Amino acid sequence: MEILPASLRDLAGLRRLEQACFPRDAWPLLDLIAVLSWPDVVRLKAIADGQMVGFIAGDLNPAEPIAWIATLGVLPEYQRRGIGRALLQACESRLTGKRIRLCVRPSNQAAIQMYLQAGYLAVDTWPHYYKDGEDALVMEKVHPAGL
Numbered sequence: 001m002e003i004l005p006a007s008l009r010d011l012a013g014l015r016r017l018e019q020a021c022f023p024r025d026a027w028p029l030l031d032l033i034a035v036l037s038w039p040d041v042v043r044l045k046a047i048a049d050g051q052m053v054g055f056i057a058g059d060l061n062p063a064e065p066i067a068w069i070a071t072l073g074v075l076p077e078y079q080r081r082g083i084g085r086a087l088l089q090a091c092e093s094r095l096t097g098k099r100i101r102l103c104v105r106p107s108n109q110a111a112i113q114m115y116l117q118a119g120y121l122a123v124d125t126w127p128h129y130y131k132d133g134e135d136a137l138v139m140e141k142v143h144p145a146g147l
């Protein structure tokens with residue numbers, strides 16, 4: 001498994017990954033194009049067996065004290081092999097800001113376990129954040145590099 005920068009050339013792979021990872025929350029095509037092309041975004045893909053098997057994006061805004069991880073997914077058949085954790089660490093190391101935040105469904109115990117293990121703590125709840133009405137749990141970690 002390799003972690004590499006992602007670009008617009010990865011649009012088809014990212015679309016497949018989104019649909020497999022987020023049956024309820026897959027981003028529309030325009031959002032996928034944006035995340036692969038906008039400036040100030042850390043975008044990394046995990047490649048295994050010649051295909052994109054994981055993706056993470058984080059907002060890189062040096063003026064902001066808090067950096068946000070926007071999305072993280074690993075294809076179901078490649079989960080539980082350390083790829084999510086590796087993508088998270090690689091993205092964190094490229095983000096600036098004193099703290100890193102992300103949103104997760106409270107029902108998503110797999111992701112919550114991964115974030116807890118990586119040092120994130122729940123700091124807020126946004127009621128009815130997701131389309132189906134589920135709240136979002138906001139989790140935060142002090143930036144490992146303390147920037």
Ligand SMILES: CC(C)(COP(=O)(O)OP(=O)(O)OC[C@H]1O[C@@H](n2cnc3c(N)ncnc32)[C@H](O)[C@@H]1OP(=O)(O)O)[C@@H](O)C(=O)NCCC(=O)NCCS
Nearest residue numbers: 021072073074079080081082083084085104110111113114
């Ligand atoms: C969440 C997700 C990215 C994890 O990716 P992954 O590659 O499977 O995670 P890893 O193998 O690196 O696991 C890291 C840790 O997370 C936790 N974890 C991962 N999957 C888990 C599961 N199904 N049940 C419980 N804990 C789990 C474990 O603590 C694991 O460490 P361990 O294997 O040493 O016990 C992946 O399950 C996924 O893409 N899910 C669908 C999309 C999603 O929910 N994204 C997050 C949105 S906020």
